[in-house]
Every structure is written in structure tokens, then in C-alpha cells.
Amino acid sequence: PAASPVTAVLAAALAAGVLVAAVRPAWTARREAAFAGLVLASLWLARSADGMAVLRTRAVLETTVAHTVLTQEAWGGFLIEESLPGLDRSASDIAAFFKDPPPARDTDFAHELWARTSVAKANWHSSLEVRDAEGNTLSRFSLNVPRILGDPPDLEPSADWAIVPRSLTFIGREKDFLVGYKDYAENGVRIGRVVLYVSLDPEMLPFLYSANPYFEVLRTDPLPSLGELDLGCEIFDLDGVSLFNPRKVTAGLADPDLERLQAAAPPFWSSFRERGTVYDAYLFRSGERGYSLFTPRKDLKTGAVDALRFFFLGLAFAAAAALLAALAGGRAWVRRPWWSFSNRVYAGFLVLTLVPLLLYTVFTRNLFDSLFTERFVEESAVRASYAQGLMEAFLFVQGVELSPYLAPREDLALWISETLSNDVILYQDAVLGASSRREFFETGLLPDILDGETYQALVYERKPYYVQRTRLGDYSFQTLTVPYEFRNSTLFISLPFPFEREQLGRATREIVEFLVLLSAFFVVLVVLFSRGIRSQIIVPIRKLLAGTREVGLGNLEVAIEHRSRDEMMTLIDGFNTMIRNLRAHEQELAEMSKKVAWTEMARKVAHEIKNPLTPIQLSAEHVLKVYEDKRGDLDTALKESMSYIIGEVENLRRIAQEFMEIARDTTPDKEPVDLKALVEETVRPYRRLLSERIRFTLVTEGEEVRVRGDAAKLRTAFRNVVANAVEAIGGRGEVAVTVGREGGLARVVVRDDGPGMSPETLARIFDLYYSTKDSGTGLGLPITRKIVEEHGGAIRVVSEPGRGTSVTVELPAGA
Template identity: 25%
Template sequence: MRNTRTILLFVTLISLGVLLAVNFFLTERDEEQRLIKPISKEIQRIDGEFDADFLQLLLKNRPEEEFSFTNLTIDSFHSYYLFSESGKLIYWSDFSFMPDFDWINPKANQRIMEDKRGIFFSKVRRFSRNNQGYWIIQLYPLYFKRDFQNQYLESGFNSEIFPSGLKSISAIQEEGLLDVKGSKGEFLFSVYFDPDQIPTEPSSRFALMIFFFSLFFLVLLVTRNLILGLWRKGKQVKAFIAASAVLVTIRALMLAFRFPKDYFDYKLFDPSGYASSWINPSLGDLFLNITCLAVLLAMVLRIIASNDFKNWLEKRKIKKDSRLFLIIAYLFSTLFLVLFYALYIDILSNSQWDLNILSLPSLDWFKVVSLSIVFLGGAGYFLFTVLALELVFYNSPLNKSKALYIIIYFSVPIVAVLAYFNWILMVAYLAHFIFLVAVINFNLYRYIFTIGLNTFLTFFFGCLIAAIITGVASHQVYLDRNFKSKASFGTEMLVENDILAEFFLSDIIERISQDIFIKNSMTDLLMRKELIEQKIRKIHMINYFDQYVLKVKVFNYFGENLLDRNNSNTLQENEIQFVKSDFATSVKDLYFIHKGTEGDGNQYFAFIPMYKDDVFIGTVFLELRQLRIVPGSVFPKLLIDEKYMAGMNDKKFDYAVYEEGELKYGVGLFNYRAAGIEKLLDQSILFSSGIYKGKFHHVGVKEQDKVVVVSSPVYPIYYILADISLFFLGFIIFTLGALIIGAFSKKIESLRFNYATKLQLYLNFAFFFPILIISIIIVGLFTSSYQEELHRQYLQKTSLVTDNLSPVIEKRNSGLLEKDEILETINNLSGNANTDINLYNNEGILVSTSQPNIFDKKVLTNYINPNAIVELVEGQNNLVLLEEKIGNLTFKSVYSAIRSKDGQEVQAIVAIPFFESETELDLLIADVLSNIINIFVLVFVVFLFISYFVSRNLTFPFKLLTQKLKVTGLDNNEPMFWPTHDEIGLLVNEYNNMLFKLEASKKDLASSEKESAWREMAKQVAHEIKNPLTPMKLTLQHLLRLQSEGKLDDPKKLKQPLETLIHQVDTLSDIATSFSSFAKMPKPKKELMDFKQVVLGTLELFKNRENEKIIFGDLTEEGNLPVMGDKQLFGRIIANLIINGFQATEPHKKSVILVFLRVIEDQVVLEIKDNGKGIPVELRNKIFMPNFSTKSEGSGLGLAIAKRGVETEGGKIWFETEEGKGTSFFLSFNLVEEIPVQ
């Protein structure tokens, strides 16, 4: 075997070396080729997809047909744009970017196109249809140029094509740059890499990965043999130390070399998702660490569960120490509870995701791995607690009631303290307390290492306890995060600057300074100056500033107010008052003054210099005073830069502002005036953890005399229960998987389930799968229904907006409205509908929008989604809902056609984007799941208990039959009665028939047994008598020889032979007495007796011995132990076993007999253990044989009589021995119950 392993290791090492050598010599070593090959390969693939799209486009549009959006819309790989030869845009497939026709150069084969939006790989072609020429431009982004960057819009080089380290892209060949070539070797473009940031070679990564895992498996093979060898030799501690050293070394090396994070691009090892410490720099590292700890803990638990450790511990336990052992086990179990709780808190506190019912719709691998880590922690807590309590009660005189008193004694003050300080921790500890009580009261440790009904119930109960702990821990994390969000939100309310307002005002200032209409109005003496204010209010100011009171002043070159000539307030006076360094912001020409009251809130002042043809013509002055902040205000997510997102709180809370204990104003649904929150402002708990009042949770943030109270609805109790149910189901799935793996690790043939277990499993599965399928169907139906309802709301809102815009469009077409008036109407509708509105003409060109920043920032173009043209204009539909994507943001948009009065012609198209569509749907799905999963788990647990009692009821007849069969013998057999004629009734009838047949054959068997018994007795008597007769004969012959020699007169020579004869005669007398006793042994009685009293009565006989000691341990909880049998016979058997134990002790050693009384699975078990020298292996099969004895004297019938007497009474007798340490004899008898016989 060792040679095979050595050869295997050698072959593995040689194969590894050959693989690495081949990889080294065959891999392209040219640095330039190494970098450019994968880029060229990807570009060639994209170029081929360009050709495929173009071919599909040509096949769909026949030469004789006119172009239409319907025919030009294909399922393409990449975006494409169609122009006429005159430069007119015919079709666009992507509405987020629009190329310029000036890019097209017929004389050049352009492959790289660049503008202020980015750099693109392109393909430009010319083709003809109906004798007209057309140009098609196909684009693929290589580099994104953006003024801002966030989680939805990335900036920089396209990471799908280029590795890290790329610095620039060039459309021409340059020295020092690497050329990207097409499939035919033609030049496409060139790239330049920073020499200091060149990425690792992929082939080197592959070789490194092969090397690491090969080395890892080699180490595992070598150390596995070492560890298993030590374990099988009984050196478990050394095996544990070796395993610890190996695992710690491997993990330390991986952490030191930052493997695999620095070598492979695995998101599981990316610290951006999770990072808690240098030991756990990523979720993958945490999983590996927990797995290693789980392996080591499994070894420790295996050692604890072994009989050797139990015996070692038993020798060191005395009666007084049992309570101490229980306290130690309780403290360590509580420590594991704390570690398990802290593990869950650590994962959620240091990760970017949640583990609760709200996160279930967006389940991914990170959450599954996190849940598996939590499961391993819970499994360690569960197994350690159960096995630790098993050690406490192993051969211990400590009874259950005393143990429970000790647990309650320690738990009551802990629960009281936790109830005062933190109710969540109290619930977690109560779950721990219930778990301890259940383990002690129901002896759950008996079912850990067996496969049966009680095993599944025990593990399911453990899953429920762990789910309660993690469920309340999840709520603790939610409360902590909610408190921090509220504190952050309240701090923002106290912060002087409105960061988002400054961000929007910077754009507004820029647009106003470039507005031609405002410039012309300021310089044209005949134009009304009030139109300047109207345009600023209705066009330039967005909905976000609904929370501000706006004042507009326009000053001319001389600083005079053009809007109010009677107002003596000049520009210079305003500049002296507001243009100060203390009021300056990060935005040029914008100043901020913090007030802090509802009537006189925070204020912004903007001084916008206006230039016309580089000549200063005046200043536009804006004054904005903040009234309130609307929690549900709409703003375009795509416009928020990361630097602004970091300082923003996207939670929607109600809040109120108090100054000197008086309510200034409140925002939201909560009625602060009626709730009397001002009475709570002096309580410190409002600011430390928050207060629950009026079904809301309130948190206060204080700054001097000003207090902001932030409120949110209480987390629903059914969500907490749903979290517990979710963890319960997850843990059950992991547990069943672990049990299946454990079962398959053994031989399948060795797995045997009893009838009750099979019945329980069948019942559970018969319920589980139908309810699971029904739940999945219901979730699917509700999800579809909610999605349809959500879409219906979107369509309804869009229809209302369309109905309000239809007359406006009619007036515009009639020339009765200006463009600015349309924009005013759109802004009003947008504010009322709380959504963004875009208006396009019937050709798909943007006319007006309530959110111009999206288009000004070039996030979207002025062109509509072409699918809207297909559906509304060409398809003649009135409404269409489309799923759209910009960057990484996926959302829904509804397009509605505004038709002419006759309903035939599409005059305009209304587009409303719903950026929150995915979030809203996830919340609705989570709400449905929370209810369904609660019902599912509740019904599952109820049916689990019901099926348990049903299986017990169904298996009761078999237990009854088993008891009857156990006591079935040749005497006193009573027939059974079963009232129904079912399968059980047939079995009972067969049993009764068997009794009649047994009675008939009993007489024949009795006579045959008597004959064989007397033959055996005669044989034994002859054998026993023959043994002393031989020395007697030799002694008499010796006496005759002495007589013939005349030496009988010598007393010395005569004394020894006579003593020999007397000794042998005594031996014959003992043999006769033994056989006489055996023959006269009375017939065993069948009577109900208390076996515990028989044992105690027998032990009284040996109470006052000086050199022998008996220690009795009553490990039963029952007051009496009723069994059927002969009281006198049992007493003689027990006494004989104790005497044998005394006699087995070596002369120089004090005899100590340990007597333990237990109840195991409806059987009473008596153990009598001595400290003798044990029984040799070669003699163990002869112990119960008649005439066999290890002593120099005796008949060897004691154990034979004991065995016969025990088995006659339906019991069992066996022994366990260890040479040099002693022998334990066991007696077991069935406990009986009084069963009514009908």
C-alpha cells in the first residue's frame, strides 16, 4: 500500500513538472504578442458580429421595399445607425448615443471614431436600395468619456476588451504602440500600455493555479496519511495538532502571498464585497477559514464523542464534580452561542448585502456562500452543546431535575439583564435556554450518531433554534443600520449645505448664462423683462427645488433692478451683503447662508454674470430659501456622481424639527403634533437607540437647541418571522445535504431505517413536496400578478399624463402655444405625477422634457427608443411598455401616442421612465414571500409533529406485538385480541395460532429437553467426579506400597496421603452439592417486581466488607423499574457477579466494584464493573460454558447458571473487558407497562 502511494506521489510530481515545462516552452514569450493577442481576438469577434448584423439587416430589407423602423429593427449584437447620402438620419438602434454624420469619410476605412462621448471601434459601409445610396455605421465602445461616474455609468476603458494598464488608443500606427489587427492581418488601431501596470500573463496564471492546487493536493495526500495513521493508532490529540499545523500553515501562506486575490479575478475573493480584517480580507477567505475551523472542530467533537475520552473523563469525575462539569459545559455552550451570533453580525456588518427576506428576490452566490458560513457556525454550536451535555450525563449521578435547576439558576438573572438592555439578545438567549432544556430533558444526544426518526427530529429542532438566533440577529443588524441611516439623515438635516441642490444649481447657472433668450431680453428695451423670470422658474428650475422659495432679480450693466424699477435695492448692496468668503460654496458665484427655521430656512444666493458677444450686459440674481425636504422627491439616478452619492442618504424617512423643545415643522405621514414627541426630547434613549411610539421608530439628532427627530414605520413582525422561516428552510436544506453526504460516505447497505422512521419520512415528504410546489406556484402567480398590476399603474399614470398633454399639443400645432408654455405644462404635470416626462414628436425627436439634465449630460440623446416608433407609429398602438437599459441601470419606460382629433395621425409621443420599477417589484415579491414562507414553515412544523404522533399511533400495534413476542416462551403465553379485521388483525390471528401450536409442541419439547438435560448432567457429573478420583486412586496405591514396605507406622509419611484423600473427598462433596443445587434449582417465577429494589437489596449484603468497596450510581430518572421475573433468582445472579468481581481482583490490589443502573430505550441495564486483570482474548468465548472457570477451585457453573436464568426471564447478559483494566458485566431486561387486554 505504501509503495502504491509513493508511486502515485512520484507520478504526480513528474506530471506536474512536465505540464509546467510544456506550458513554459509552448507559451508565447513575446511580451507584445502576449498583451495584444487577446485584444485582437476580441476585436476580430466583434468585427465578425458587425458583419453578421449587416447581413441580417440586408436579408430583412429587400431592395424594392421602402425602409421602415419595423424592418430595420433586428436583434443585433451591437448598435448601428443608418444615414442617407445627404446625411439624414434614417434609423438608430441605440438611443443612448448618436454618432455625427461628419464622421463618415468615403475615402478612408475608419475603424476608430472619437468624440466627446468616447472612443469607438466602428465599421462604415455604403449600400444601395432603390437606386439610392445609404451609409451604415456600426459602433462598439472602447473608451467612455463622462463628466461623472456612478454605479450605473462607468468611465474609462472598456473592461470587457482591455486588461488593466492600458493608457491610450490611437487610430494610426505609431512607434512604441502595439498594433491590433483584423482577421486578415489588416491594421485596425494601436494601443499603449503603462510598463508599470502590465497585467499578469493569463498562461502564467493558469500555470500558477495548476502548481498551487497540485502542491495543495500533494500536501493533503501526505498529511492525510499521517493524520489518519495517528488517528487509527489512538493518538487523536497528535492527529489534531498535526491537522491544525497543516491548515494554519496553508492559510497563513495564502494570506501572506494574497492568494488567490492577486493572481486570479475571482469576485468571491474581492474585498469590495466583504472585508473585516487581515485574516478575513474577503468572503472567500472567510469561507476557507470557517471551513478549516469546522474541520478542526469536527475532530475535537469526534474525540469528545469517543468512548476512550468518556472513560478517561469518567475516572476523573466524582459525585461532587458533576455540577461543576455541567456549569463548565453550560459556559462553553454559551460561548459558542456568542461566537455564532457574532459570526452572523460580522458578515452583515462588513458586507454589501443583506441576509433576510427582503434580499431573497435578488439571491446570488455571495448570499448563498454567506448562508453556508452561518450554517457551519450554527452546526458547530449545535453539535458542541449536545456532545458537551452528553459528557456531563455519561455515567453521572446527576439527575435531570438538578441539572435543570442549575441552568435556570444561571439563566434567570441573564434573561432579566438582557430584557432590560436589549430584548433581541434576550430572545437569542431564550432560544439557547430552550435548547439546553430540551437536550437535557429529552436526551437528544442519543440521536446524533444514528440515522432514525429521532435523528431527523433532533436536527430539525437544532435548525429551528439556529434559525431563531440568526433571525433575531438579522433584525439586530437591521435596527443598527436603520439607526445609523436615521442618524445620518438627521445629521444631513442639521448640516448647512444641501449638496444635491448645489450640484443641480451648478448646471442651472451654466444654462442660464448661455440662454440666448435671456440675453436678448436684457438688452432689448422693448421686450418684457418679466419673461426672464418666467423662463427661469418654468424652464430652468427643476422639480427638486419645489422645497425652496425662489426669488429672481435681474440687474443691468449699472446694477439696476430691471424687474422692479421702484425697488431701490441694487446689485452692489446684495454683493456687499452676500458675497463673502464665509458664505462661499464649491460652485462658482453661488453662496449659502444657514438659518435653520421653517420661516427663515437655509438660503442660497447665485450671482450669474451675463455676457453677450463677450460684453458684460448684467447679472441674474437668484435667491432660494429652503422650506422643507420632500422624502419622496424624484431625481435622476443617472445624474448623481459618486462623490455626491457618498454624502447622500437615499432612505425615505419622516422627520420633524424642534427648537428649544418646540415643534417648528414636520414632514411625512407621521403626525408629530398629535404624538407629543416633544415630551420625549429629554430622554437620552431617543438619541442613543431610539424610541417606539405610534407604530413608528423615532431617532433624535441634536445640535445645541435644535433637535431633528427622524421616524420610520416599525419593522413588521411577520418580516421577522419570515427571516426566521427563511433561515430555518435554508438550514434544513444544508442539514439534509450533510446527512446525505454522510450517509453516502458509509456503505449504503449499512443504512437501515426502522418502520417508524420510514413512515415519518414518507409522511413528511408527502406533505413537503406538494406544499413546496404549491408555494412556488403561488409565488409565481403573485409575482406575475404584482408585475401586471405595477405595469398597469405605469400605463395608467402615463395615460393620465397623455390626456392632460393632448390639448396642449393641439394648441401648439395650431400655433397658440409657445415651446416654453409646453415646458411649463410638462413641469407642472411632472410635479403632480411625481415622475419625469419626456415629449417627442412623431419622428422620435425630443421636443421637451421635465428633466433636461439627462439630455444635457448626454446620458440620453434627443432621439426616442426606436421600438416606440415601431409600436406606436407603425404598429398603431396607443401605449407600449418597454424595458430599457442605460449603462448598468435597468428600468421600465412607458410610451404613449398623442393622436390628432380624428385619431389617425400620431402628433407626439409621451415617454415616462420608471427608474424604481425593479426595486418596487422586488419589494412586492418580498412581501408575498414573507407571508408564504411563514405559512409554509408553520404548516411544516405542525405537520412534523402530527406525523410524529401519527407514526407512533400506527406503530403502536407493532410495539405491542414486540413486547408480547419478547415474553413469549413455553409458559404463561396469553393470546392477543385486536378489535378490527385489518392487516394488524390478521397478524394478531397468526400470533394466536402460533401460541396454540407452541403449546402443542411444548410437551414434546419438554420430554426431549429432560432427556438431553439428564444426559448432559450425567456427562458433567462423570467428568467432575473423574477428576478427583484419579488423585485418590494414586494416593491409595501409594498407601498400599507403603504397607508392603512396612512403613505405615511412620506418622509423617501417612499424614500427607490422608490429607490428599480428605481434600479430594471435600472436592467430591462440593461437586455433589453444586450439582444438587443446580438440579434442585426452583422453577423461575413470572412476577412483576421493582428491579431497582432487587439491586439495592443485593448491594446491602456487601455493605460492611473491609477490603472490598462497592460504588453504586443510579442514572435513572424513574422511581421504580418494573420488570417481569424471579426476584430471588435475579438477586442470586447479581450477588454471584459481584463475588466474581471481588475474586477477579489481584491480591495486592483493593477490590472496587462499580455498579450503574440505567434506562436505555425501554430497557433497564445493570452494569457491574470490577478493577481486575480482565479476561484474555482466548478465553472470552468460553466464559458462559458450563464447567469452565479461571479459578483453581469451583465448578464453573456460576456464569452458566446466570446466563440460563437471565435468558429464561427474557433478558440478556454480556460483558466487555480490557486486559489489565477490568471487566464489565451487563444485564438488561425489558421494562413492562400495564397494557389493557380486551
């Protein structure tokens, strides 16, 4: 098929995409790659489906349809041969009819004979006549075969059934028939003849007969119909003159194609253009005639619509898969789809695009129906006038003296039908008189009486014509009825238009194709606009949100880039300026805090140092005064004063050491430390000096407990904890120290039975310079927590008034 090269190119592109995906898997994760793959797959599927449809259509035309055309005469011959034995079984009835013919022509006897034939069972267009020895018609029945064809010429007498082909003329057109006839005799004297006409007209080709929508009502076999296959047929003579052309094609045969048919070439494919549409034609010859079976080729617009259908279908599947994956993954945007500003923007644009498009679709369809109905009414008026003219012409040809009851109504119906290329039903005084589709009345599908609503409109309301919708089961079509007054009788010409729905469907398909293309255009427009909105608004807003989160976490090194010169640029520049100002203010605050801290440190140091200096000064002055007074207690005064001065100097050294610890910011020199030995060494001096009033207990749990840390700093931390416990007791009491290990943590717990602390005091014990003792610096516990945290540990304090205090230190255990 013509689509094969394009299909091959698309298949190569898809294969290249699969190869790239195999070599560079990361490329397939990009949205652009997925979109390109979906587009290529849609084009390939549309082209492949079109190619398969073309192959199927060509196969049907080359086999079934062409074979049907070539065997039509054989099929008609088979039917007429099968019909003759049935007529022979009625030989006695026929002979009796010849002996006692009716006084006037009737149709009942001929109809009874015809109904027994195979052509009747096949609803084949045919006619049966019973004639006397002089050739006068005694009885006749016809199924869509006109009487005014006249007698078949030169039929030789035959005592047995004879079948001969004949071409007869009707309204200037030659029609082919198979004529079967037999002469009847009595005592050697010819008494009459029975003649059976079987039409070989191309209209009786099964696939063309099935093209009529009526066929769906009477369908009894699987013949391909035009309802399933858009198929046309044209028959030519060998001079290229069109003999049969129901589709009214004007292109004719091209000279090269005609030459090949004249040369009796094998069947071949060709193409022609008709009213902007390209058709693929299968041409072949049979006898002295050439046949063209043709189907329309899809144009670019229809192919694009097919590709878009596959694309939207694939897009729907991809969206469903993504939604299921998001639901399975518990994504937040699925649970709250309208939370995101971008989702609301996209949904808003989609609604603004699709709602007007849907309204346009609905109103366009209604407008189209209205225009189609209006056009149908206008054409109906023209056809009504034409039908009345044909009625007058026919009656004039037949002779005005004939009574309308004697007029050949079957011929009238067939004549109007041939001239208008439309089915015709004739009613005489509202009762069925004739029809070009008599089989529908024979089977009871249509009533034998004119519809009452139509009769009311034409007779009593005197309308020139009336249009009504007729139904055959689930199938419906418009019917035009025209009255014609003839003497004392009224003939009603009813013209059904069974192809109305097909025409409406074809126009609807064109509208659907247009709307699909329009929808695709709007979808592309929305996608491009959404991408613009995303890059100009959504992405900058997301950058601002990310920057805000970073600032909230304390990171002031954030800077957002935006290239477009628009309002969003102003907003982002304002954000960047704000961050720069915050960074500058942070530096200023840091410097101010540092100055305030040093000022506070200096004040505290001065205060703490001044307290011991006063007693030192007083003690020195006291010794000097005793010396100047030459008093006898100089030795005692000197010893007391020096002892006091030494104590205060030690106090000064301790204060200096504490300030050095709190100000030092060095990384501890970690090494393996035996925590039990370290704690025992820390507690030993207090136990030796204070054993008279405070009972110390040291409990070690499990095996040795080792940590990695700085032994000197850890000793300082535990000394502060033990010293606070001793100072909290004041008088007599007990301090219990427990050292153990639990899992990956080494734990030291120091409990005292002192007065405990209130919740307010407990909340501030780690604040710098906070102390409940007059001589305290408020640095002990802050220093202890700093050392513990430097070692990756934690310190907790539990205390209640009247129930003592418990301090727990936990450190990572190590080898």
C-alpha cells in the same frame, strides 16, 4: 430596541437549557430537547439580528442622515461658492456675449457656462440664466428647475458675486433656492447679469435622491440609499403642517411630539402607525422646520419568517452533521436509505407535501406577475388620460397662439412631473425635447430619439398609449408613452416607472413570507402526522420485527403491547395468540417427546437386557439337565455355565451403567486432575490383557497436563474411546495415545489402524443408539461427547476407510 426584552427572555431560556444540559447530560440526548434548543436558538438569533439591524438603522439616522439634512443648505452653499470662480474665468466670454447677443434666445451659451460649475459636476438641480440690462433672458440652461418660477424679486445690484436665499413658488408649492448673481458693466454702464439658481429642495437630499432606482446607475459615493435602508422623510412647519411628504404618510405629528419640537427639545425617538405598520421616527428641529426620519418596524409575521429561516438553516446543518456522522460510522440506513419502510413513509409524506407547495409557489408567482402587469396597464391608462389633460391645461395657460416649437418644454416636463409625482420625458416629433431627468440624456444613458417600436404603435397603429420595458444597463423598468397632437406636431409624453421593481420586490417579499409560513405550517403538519404514523404503524411494526427475531431464536416468552384499538391491534393480538399457541404446542411436543423417549428407552433397555438373559437361561437349564441326568461331567458343565452366566451378568451391569450415564443430568464435581495419569490408568488394563495382539503406545508431550474436572466421568469417556479403538481393530493392530497441551487447551488423541469408517457412518457416530456392532448399545460415543461438553471441551473424529480412525478430545487446561 423594542426587541431587547424578548431577546433577554430568550437568552435566559438558552442559558437555563445549557445549565440543565450540564447538570443532566442524558436529557440532551432526547430528540425533544434538541428540537427545543434549536427553536430557542432560532428565536434568539432572529431577535438578535433584528436588534442589531435596528441599532444600525438608528445609528445611521441619528448621525449620517440627520447630519445630511441639517447640512443640506451648507452643502448647496459650498457648491455654489465653488461654482462662482469657474464663471469668473469666463468673464471675457460673458462680456462679449452681452455686446453681441443672439437674435433669439438660445441655450448653448448658458449650457457651456453651467457645465464649468461644481453644481454641474454634482448633478445638482440648478439653473443658469444670462440676462441683459433690462432683465430679458438671452440664454438659459436648466437642470430640473422650471423657468416659470419667474424673476427673483428685489435682487440688489452687485458688481461682485452675491449669494442670497430665496423661496419661490411652483404649482402652489414653495421651493427653496440659493441664488448667486453678478452684474456686468462696461465704462460704468450696466450691460447684463448672470444668475445661478441652486435648489435646496428636500428631493435633493442625497439619501432621498439615491432612493430613486436610477441612482444605482450613476452611484459614485457610499451614501445610504433606500435600496439598502427602508427610510422615509417628512418635513413639517412648526404648526405641524406637512411641507414635504414623498411617502404620502397620513399619520401626521402627534400632539406630544409637536409640542416637543415647538419647545426646541433635543432630537428624540417616537413611533406612529400607518396602514397597519408601526414606524420608528427620529424627530428633530432645524430653524423653523421639524424633520421626521422614519423606518418601518418588523411585524410579528416578518419576525416569525426570520426565525423560521434560522430554524431551517440550523435544521439543514444538523441534518448534514448527522449524515456525515452516519457515513463515518458506516450506518446501514445511509448505504441503503430506502430499505427501511419508515424512511419510505417519511419520504413519501415529504414529497406529497413539498411538491404541491413548490407548484403552488411557481404558479402563484406567475399569477402575481400577471395580476401586477394587468394592474399596471390599468393604472397606465388612467395616467395617460391625466397626462394628456395636463398637456392641454399647460398649453392653455401658456397661450394657444404659441407654436409648439416655442413652448417652454422644460417647464412642461417639470410641471407634469410635479403634478403626477413621476419622472417625465417629452419627445417632439420623436426627438427628445425635455426631461425631468435631463442628466440621463446629458450622460448618454438614454437615447435622444423615441424608440421605433413605440413610435410604430402610437403613430401608425394609432394606439392611445403604449407600455414598453426600458433598460439602463442591468436595470429595467416599465415606460408609458402617450401621444398628444398639437397643430402640425406630435408631442410624446413618456412616463417611466422606476419603482416598479421595488413594488414588485415588496410584494414578492410578502408572498415569500406567506410561503415560508405556509411551508412551516405544512412541515409541522407533516411532522405531527409522521409522529402519529410512527406511533400507530412504524413502532408496532418494529415491535413485531423484534418479536419475530426473538421467536426465531427460540424465545417464546414474547408478548407485544399495543394500546390503540385499530387494525394494528388486531395484527398484534394475532401475533400474541400465535406465540401462546406455539408455547402450548411446544409443551405438548415436549411431553410427547418425553413419552416417546421413555418408550424408546424402555424398548431399547428391554431389547438389550433380553439378549443376555437368553444365554443365562440356557446355561442354567443346561446345568439343571446335567444334574438331573446324573452325568459325570457335571463339574465341567457347572463351571462352563457359571462362567458364561457371570460374563452375561457383567454385560448386564455394563448396559445398566451406560443407560444410567446417558440419563443422568448432573453437574460434574470438578477438581484438579492429572490428565496424563488418568489416561495412563485407563489404558493400562487393555495393554496388560491385549498386549499379545494389539500394541499400545502412550506418548506424553511437554510437562504435566492438568485439567479441572470429574475424574470418574473423564475416565469413563476415555475408556469408551479406547474400547471403541480396540473393538475396531478386531485382530492385530496398534493403538497410539498422545497426551499434550497447546496454549490453553489440553489435548488427548487416540489413533487406531483399524478399517476406518465411511463418511455416512462418520456422520452418525454421535447419534443416540447408533452402533455398527451387533452387541453395541450406541451409547458409548454420545456419553463421551456429553461428558466432554460438560467439562467445556470438544471432541472431533477423523476417519477414512482403510486408514483407521483418530479421535481428538480437547479440554480447557487448568491448575
